[in-house]
Amino acid sequence: MVEAGYEAISFVHTGPHYEPRAVVTDVKHLIDHLGVVEVRLLGWSQGAAIAQEVALAHPSPVRSAVLIATYGRQNQMDKVLQEAWDSLSVAGADMDPVRLAMGLLTSHPASLLGSDSFVEPFVQIQAEWASKGSASVEARKRSAAFISGYQERLESLTTMTVPCLVVGFGQDTDTYLARAREVAAAIPGSSYVEYPDAGHLEPVIHAGEVMESVIPFLLQH
Template sequence: MREALLASGYRVTTFEHRPQHSDWRSVVACVDAFIARRAEPVALVGWSQGAAIAQEAALAAGERVQCAALLATYGRQNEMDRILQRSWDRFSLGGADLDSLRLALGLLTAFPPDRLADDEFVLFMGSIQPEWAGMPDAETRRRSADFIATYQERLQSLAGLDSPCLVMGYELDTDTFAARAQEVADALPNATYLELPGLGHAAPISDPDRVWPPVVAFLAEHHPVR
C-alpha cells in the first residue's frame, strides 16, 4: 500500500504508537499532535486497531483531516472480542508449548476458510509464525491490551466525525467482524460502506489486489495529490 501511494505522488507517514500511556486517548493525542504539525490537511488510512485510532484522530482533528479510510474498524467492544483478548493475554504468559495454539488462533481469526483449507498456505504461515503469531513482546502486548480495554462504547461520539470516510468490512472477518465495521459506517454521517465478500481480517495483506484499489480511488477523490 505504501509503495502504491508513493508511486501515485503521495507523501506517506507510517505511524507506530509507542506512547508512555497506551489508553486510546493517549494514542490518539499522539496522532493529533503529529497532524497539527502538518502544513496541509491529511488523509488517514487505518486497519483494525489502526482504523479505530484513525477514526478517533479524524474526529479530534476536524478539518485538518480531509478524509479517512477505515479498514476492519470497530466502535465498541463485543463479547467475542473480550474472549479473544483473554486468550491472547493467556498466550502472552506461556512459553513455546503454546505455539501451536497461538498459530491456530491466529489463522482462524485472520484468514477465510478457503485459505485455511490450502495446505501449502497453512504450512507457509506456520513457517513464518514468529513474525506474526509467535510469543508476543510483553510491551507490545501491553499497549495493545490497554488500548482495547479502554476503547469501549464510541459509536455515539463518532457521529461527530464529518469528514468523508470509507469504511471497509470483510465478509469472513472473525477478528473484528464486518458487522462492527457496518456499525461504524452507520454511525458516521458521511461514510461509504464497502464489504468485500469472501475475505478475512488479514485481507489487506492476503488480498491486496482487492483491498487497495478502492482505497486508492477514495483517496484520489477526497485527497488528490497536489
C-alpha cells in the same frame, strides 16, 4: 499509495501511555510535527479505530479517513478473544503453537485454511509473530491497553464531520464484519465497501484489491 501520488508515512505508537486518548494525542502531535496542511488517514483494525478517533477529535487537518476492518465497540466475541489473548500473552513458549493457531484462525477465511499451499507460507511467517518474545509481549500490552479503554464509541461517531470510507471483510474472525457495518452506519455520509469472501488479513495478502477501493475514495476527497 505512492504510485497514486501520495506520500505515505507509517508509524508505531510506543507509549508511554496506550489508552485511546493518549494515542490520539500522539498522532496529532505527529501530524503537527510533520508540518503538513492536510492529511488523509488510513488505518487497519486497531489502527482504523485510532484513525477514526483522530478524525473525530482533530478534524481540521484531516481531509478524509479510510477505516479498514474497524470497530466502534467491543462485542461479546471480541471480549472472549481478548481474554484468550491476555492469557496467552503471559503463557510460556510451550503455548507458541496455540498462539500460532489462534493467529491463523483469526487472520484468514476458513475456505483458505484448508489449503496446504496457502497455509504453509503463513505458518512460517506467523510462527515468528506467535513466538514468546519481548517484542510480541510489548505489542500485546499496547493493544490490550487501547482495547480496555475503547468500548462504546458508536454514538460519538455520529458526530463525525470528516469524509470516511469503511471497508469490511465478510470472513473476518478478528474484528468481524458486523462491527465494521456498525461504524459505517454510525458515521454520517460514510462510504462503505464490503469484500464478502475476505478475512482480516486481506490488506496484507491482497493489498492491490483493497487499494482499488481506497485510492478512488482518496482522490475524490
